[in-house]
Amino acid sequence: MSKSSASASGHALWAKMPKANAELFALTYGSLVTELVRDYDNADEVNSQLDRIGHSIGVRCVDEFLSKAEVSGINIPPCQTMKDTADVVARIGFRMFLGVSAEVANFSPDGSAFSLFLYDNPLSIFVELPSSEEAAATMGGAGGCDLSKIKYSNVFCGVIRGALEQVNLKVECRFVRDALRGDDVNEIRVELKEVLMDGAGEDYQEE
């Protein structure tokens, strides 16, 4: 798909989605993260929980995405390369569900990995991560959670992973740069691990 038509499709699909109040959305997500922080004592555990939550969202999102596109008459052709997938995820997927446009760049030489750049993140509009000294001070030395290590928007990684898993692409996603930690953009690195074969095919063959 050409870049401009992908953006236009994303925009058209976004227009058809029901909208929610941005502040309510951000605050709800914030309370989810603080609840996780209360439940789990260490930052890595919180990050992996966020990834798990994102995974179950992604698994459900992809069907909605493809069916809504179908109904609106927007044709999303099957992706031939990872580059097509990247464009679809960033320009149409993120646009449709979040209303923000994401850019893709930094493709690896064999085309199996790419970086997704998010310039504004609707989840973190009010958020300020406590600095590591503050986190240490509040939690004392009793093995508390180091809040400055939390990947606040890790749910995005899970969503991408879950969604692409449903279309037989096993990927690994992680945050490379995070605006909340002081970088200028949010960068998610997506790497293709393997293309899964259809499970049903194997069963048939064995019989």
Place this chain on the structure above:
Amino acid sequence: MALVSLAVVGRDNEPLYLRDFVTNHPADAAVDLRDDATDTERQQQQNDDDAFGFFNSEGRGANDSCSLRHQFIIHAALDRFEEMTGSSSGGRWRTPGAVGNNAMWVGLLCPIEEVRVYGYLTNTGIKFLVLVEDEDDGQDSNQTSARDKDLKAFMVLLHDLFVEYTLNPFSKLRGKISSNRFDVGVQKYVQALNAKQSSKT
């Protein structure tokens, strides 16, 4: 006229944020005591005053950099604040029919020594107190009301910053305000206010 100190006080009169802004020279913008700038003059002055180590700002952030004297003044002003806005006063301080930010503005609380204290009360019981240094005595009413308007606008901005701070999911709901974003925002607004005031007078 310069804003020298500001305080954010909670519903039970617990201090949430106390901060001083010192002007060395009338023409300069306000700087706060916490600055690690290598201003040798200022260090000298601080060391001279600092017999008991109250001004030692190494272990502190911008919050808590308020000098003891200003803290005493704020305490005294709080009493007056309570008197004006408490249940016994019956809301007499409020201009009838005022809504929103106008309703929250309390105004001049009291003059103490060479500063005047202004107050602002939010609907949730959070109080903002601002200490303003008085330089001229014979001010006409125009200047005073212009100054009041500026202060009111400043309090509204401060309120916005405070709201933004509470919307951060990681901020503690009760307790000292420790947020870089809040500190930087306050610094910016105070500098703008002081610059405006010094350019007028």
